[in-house]
Structures are given as structure tokens and as C-alpha cells.
Amino acid sequence: MNRDIASFVVLARAFRRLSFRRIYLLAPLIHLAFGGLAAFADWPEFRGPWGDGHVSAPGDTKPIGLPLHWSETNNVKWKTEIPYRGWATPVVLGGQVWLTTATEDGHDFFAIGVEAETGKIRFNEKLFHSDVPESLGNGASMNCYATPSPAIERGRVYVHFGSFGTACLDTSTGKVLWKREDLRCRHYRGPASSLVLFENTVILTMDGVDLQYHVALDKQTGKTVWKTDRSVAWNDENVPGQMAKDGDLRKAHSTPLIATVAGTPQMFSAGAKAAYAYDARTGRELWKVQYPDWSVAPRPLYDKGLVFFVTGLNKKELWAVKTGGQGDVTDTHVAWKLKTQVGKYASPILVDGLIYTAAEENFVSCVDAATGQIIWTERIGGKYAASPVYADGRLYLFSQQGTTTVLKPGRTFEALATNALAGGFMASPAVSGKAFFLRTKTHLYRIEAAASGGQ
Numbered sequence: 118m119n120r121d122i123a124s125f126v127v128l129a130r131a132f133r134r135l136s137f138r139r140i141y142l143l144a145p146l147i148h149l150a151f152g153g154l155a156a157f158a159d160w161p162e163f164r165g166p167w168g169d170g171h172v173s174a175p176g177d178t179k180p181i182g183l184p185l186h187w188s189e190t191n192n193v194k195w196k197t198e199i200p201y202r203g204w205a206t207p208v209v210l211g212g213q214v215w216l217t218t219a220t221e222d223g224h225d226f227f228a229i230g231v232e233a234e235t236g237k238i239r240f241n242e243k244l245f246h247s248d249v250p251e252s253l254g255n256g257a258s259m260n261c262y263a264t265p266s267p268a269i270e271r272g273r274v275y276v277h278f279g280s281f282g283t284a285c286l287d288t289s290t291g292k293v294l295w296k297r298e299d300l301r302c303r304h305y306r307g308p309a310s311s312l313v314l315f316e317n318t319v320i321l322t323m324d325g326v327d328l329q330y331h332v333a334l335d336k337q338t339g340k341t342v343w344k345t346d347r348s349v350a351w352n353d354e355n356v357p358g359q360m361a362k363d364g365d366l367r368k369a370h371s372t373p374l375i376a377t378v379a380g381t382p383q384m385f386s387a388g389a390k391a392a393y394a395y396d397a398r399t400g401r402e403l404w405k406v407q408y409p410d411w412s413v414a415p416r417p418l419y420d421k422g423l424v425f426f427v428t429g430l431n432k433k434e435l436w437a438v439k440t441g442g443q444g445d446v447t448d449t450h451v452a453w454k455l456k457t458q459v460g461k462y463a464s465p466i467l468v469d470g471l472i473y474t475a476a477e478e479n480f481v482s483c484v485d486a487a488t489g490q491i492i493w494t495e496r497i498g499g500k501y502a503a504s505p506v507y508a509d510g511r512l513y514l515f516s517q518q519g520t521t522t523v524l525k526p527g528r529t530f531e532a533l534a535t536n537a538l539a540g541g542f543m544a545s546p547a548v549s550g551k552a553f554f555l556r557t558k559t560h561l562y563r564i565e566a567a568a569s570g571g572q
Contacts (some may be wrong), residue, residue, distance in 0.1 A: 159210040159553060160547035160554070163266035163311040164504060167532065168374050169418055170466045172508035172548045182298065182551040185523060185572040187536045187564045192572075194552065194563040195236030199229065203263030204502075204543040206311070207554045208274065209233060209563060213288055214547070214554055216561065219262035223250030223307075226263065228276045228286055233549065240291035245282035245298065253307050259462070259502065266311035266372075266545070268319070273336070274506050275319050279308020283321060285339060295339035303327040305363065309370035309414065315382070315397050319340050322373060324388050326364025331373070331400060332469045345400035349391040349407060366390075366411045369429075376419040378440050385417040385424045392417070392426040394440065404442040406451060408434070413462040416504070418472070421488060422453060425465065433461040435474065437489060453489030458482040464504035464545075466512065468526045475501035475514050483528070495530045497522045503542040515542040519557060538562065 152543025204216035214231040230240035302325035310322035318333040329347040373386035382397040386460040389411040418425040435455040460476040483492040499516025525531040540557030552565040
């Protein structure tokens with residue numbers, strides 16, 4: 118049966134809170150309702166169908182067949198040059214790959230649609246123009262004007278460039294169905310937070326130096342459904358230093374995560390100076406925790422009543438926060454804090470009770486999710502901005518230098534493979550079927566093992 122993929126994602130996120138036993142019993146009903154899980158193996162948004170970097174559904178251990186090894190001359194089905202510059206994750210559905218890009222000077226913004234089978238660019242739509250885009254400043258090496266990832270569902274793709282504009286396109290024609298260019302926010306150093314689909318809304322995160330808020334837009338019309346400002350008190354007017362003067366201390370780059378908690382869809386969002394839980398349907402703030410940090414980039418994780426937030430760029434701590442509180446829960450609901458070995462750009466990933474965090478400074482750490490204890494830390498080379506994925510019992514980590522390190526998750530460090538592509542990774546990967554869709558700084562690759570076998 119044809120169903121809206123966003124509805125499936127919401128249901129799936131609810132199911133992943135259940136025990137594996139309950140998921141097993143409900144699997145036949147899921148199959149009947151949605152035509153089989155395999156039909157939804159595409160990549161609808163940043164970090165995939167579950168928002169956490171996992172490729173398979175919770176409890177699904179069936180091998181996918183993703184390649185273990187590749188290079189510029191091995192297991193590359195196609196390689197397509199992508200014009201201009203973008204760090205946005207590709208999204209994949211119905212034989213199409215969509216991604217965004219922008220001119221390096223920030224004047225023009227585009228949505229690009231690629232045929233998944235051939236790599237041919239089918240659509241290259243200019244959507245927005247800015248006469249006087251603000252310079253990225255000293256953040257130009259890390260950010261660009263097309264960093265927020267799009268989101269896709271059957272028949273529609275939603276693209277977002279922060280305050281430069283948000284649009285919905287028909288995936289069969291490339292026609293613009295609606296646009297918004299009136300959502301103000303001075304990003305300063307460029308936009309980065311990706312949009313999230315939830316029920317009948319598209320949720321945007323606007324954490325700038327002047328304004329900080331979430332806004333939910335109607336999928337069909339683009340009209341505002343709700344808008345919620347960040348509630349933290351800044352109290353930085355007299356803080357010395359250029360960073361405070363420029364407004365950096367109020368900025369953030371993180372993408373929220375929606376999960377079902379006690380039967381209610383809640384949105385977990387990390388901003389400057391605080392992380393929050395909101396009612397995903399109304400935008401009402403439920404609780405927050407406060408910390409002295411800013412410019413947080415990683416997406417939160419949720420598991421077994423704990424939300425895991427990276428606090429920012431400066432101190433880059435990892436906090437585990439218990440759900441169920443109200444108001445300011447900083448003193449009552451923080452289960453643990455990890456103050457060392459935390460990645461500041463790449464989102465962490467959680468597998469079987471262990472969190473893996475890939476840092477910019479050449480190392481990866483394994484952390485016990487229940488206690489915050491570091492199990493191991495290993496230097497694997499490279500710096501990490503792209504977020505990792507988990508599939509076929511493997512962790513794939515993608516460095517800014519173009520190297521993918523494949524690890525076997527567990528309490529003992531074990532490297533399985535190292536692969537290299539030219540260009541380097543800033544965008545996080547996408548997966549569809551047995552293929553990776555990997556965006557480097559210059560190209561989009563389809564990486565897939567040859568039909569004759571071998572990985």
C-alpha cells in the first residue's frame with residue numbers, strides 16, 4: 118500500500134522504544150500496513166529513517182549487503198560531479214537522490230535531483246538568490262551556504278537554506294509547490310540545522326545571533342503552524358571578548374530529534390546555553406537543561422529514557438538527561454556528564470548500549486550509555502564532521518580527508534577496513550538498498566558491491 122513515508126518514520130520511532138520481543142510480534146502488522154520494511158530502506162532525512170544513523174529497523178538483523186571495501190576504482194557504480202558547494206546529506210526515495218548546493222559566495226541556492234540508478238542529474242533548480250549574503254567569516258572552512266540537509270517523502274522534497282529560504286518541490290517535475298523567504302534569523306557563519314518532518318509539519322531550527330527559535334510549517338501550504346522561541350536567559354551583554362560581541366555565544370547548528378516518550382512525541386533540541394524537550398505537535402517547551410557552551414552541532418540521541426546531548430563547541434561535553442521532568446531540570450535530571458573525548462561536529466551513534474563519538478582530532482571513543490564510562494579510545498586518523506552510520510554489524514566513520522574507517526562495534530576496539538575517496542567528507546552519508554550514496558566536497562558517489570559478489 119502507498120503510505121506517506123513520514124507517517125511510517127513516526128510509527129517506527131515509536132516502535133523502537135518497545136522491546137525486541139514486542140517488535141517481533143508486531144512485525145507482521147507492520148508488513149501488512151506498509152508493504153514490508155524493505156520498501157522503506159531509503160534515506161528520508163539527515164541521519165536516516167530513524168534519525169540516529171542506523172540503517173535497519175530496530176531488531177532487524179537481516180544482512181543488507183553494503184560493501185566493506187571501496188576505492189576510486191573499486192565498487193563505484195557511478196560518480197557525478199555536483200556544482201558549487203554543499204555539505205547537505207543526500208536524501209533518497211523512489212529511485213531519486215536529492216541534495217542542495219549553493220554558490221561559494223552565497224548568492225544563489227539550488228536543489229539538485231539525481232537518478233539513483235545512473236547518477237544523471239535530472240533536476241537543477243535555482244530556488245533563491247541573495248544580493249548581499251553575510252560572509253561566513255572564519256567559519257568558512259567548516260561551513261558553507263548549503264549545509265542544512267533536505268527531507269523527502271513520497272512526491273515531495275523539502276529543502277532549507279536557513280533564512281535564505283525554505284521550499285517544497287514536486288519530485289516528479291521539480292516544480293516549486295511553495296516557498297518561504299520571510300523567516301528571519303542572522304545565522305552568522307552560515308546556516309547548518311537540518312529540517313525535520315513530523316506528521317503534517319516541517320520543523321525548522323533557527324539559532325542565530327539575533328533570533329533563536331523553532332518553527333513548524335504546514336507541509337501542504339508552507340504556512341506557520343507554531344513558533345517557539347528559545348527561553349534561556351543570555352546574560353552575555355557584559356561578557357568580554359570578540360565571540361560574545363559577534364553573537365557566537367547565542368548560535369547553534371544542531372538538528373532536533375523526535376522520539377515517543379510515555380506515548381507522547383517529544384522533540385529534543387540542543388541550542389546555545391541549553392538543551393530542550395518540546396511537545397512536537399505544539400512546540401510547547403517541556404523542560405530544559407542549562408550549560409555554559411554554544412555552537413553545538415551534533416544531533417541528540419534517545420534511548421531507554423535518556424536523551425544524549427553534546428553541549429557545544431568550546432567545552433564539548435556529552436550529557437545524559439533523564440526524560441519526564443518539567444521546567445529547568447539541570448540540577449535534578451542529568452544522569453551523567455562526559456567531559457573528555459567528545460566529538461564536536463559529527464553526531465554520536467548508539468549501538469547495543471554503547472555510544473561511539475568521532476572527534477575532529479583523529480580519534481573515536483566508545484562510551485557506556487548507562488554510566489558515561491569510557492570503554493576505549495583509539496586514534497584512527499583524520500578529522501570528523503560527517504556523522505557515522507551503523508549497518509550489517511559495522512560502524513562506518515567518514516573523515517574530512519576522504520577516508521572511511523569501518524569498525525566492529527563492541528567493548529574491544531576492532532578495525533575491519535579503511536577506504537579512501539578523493540575530495541573529503543563534510544556531508545553525512547545516505548544508504549538505499551545495498552548502496553551508499555556518499556557526497557564528498559565535489560562529487561556524489563554510488564558505492565555498491567559488484568553483482569558478481571565480494572565486498
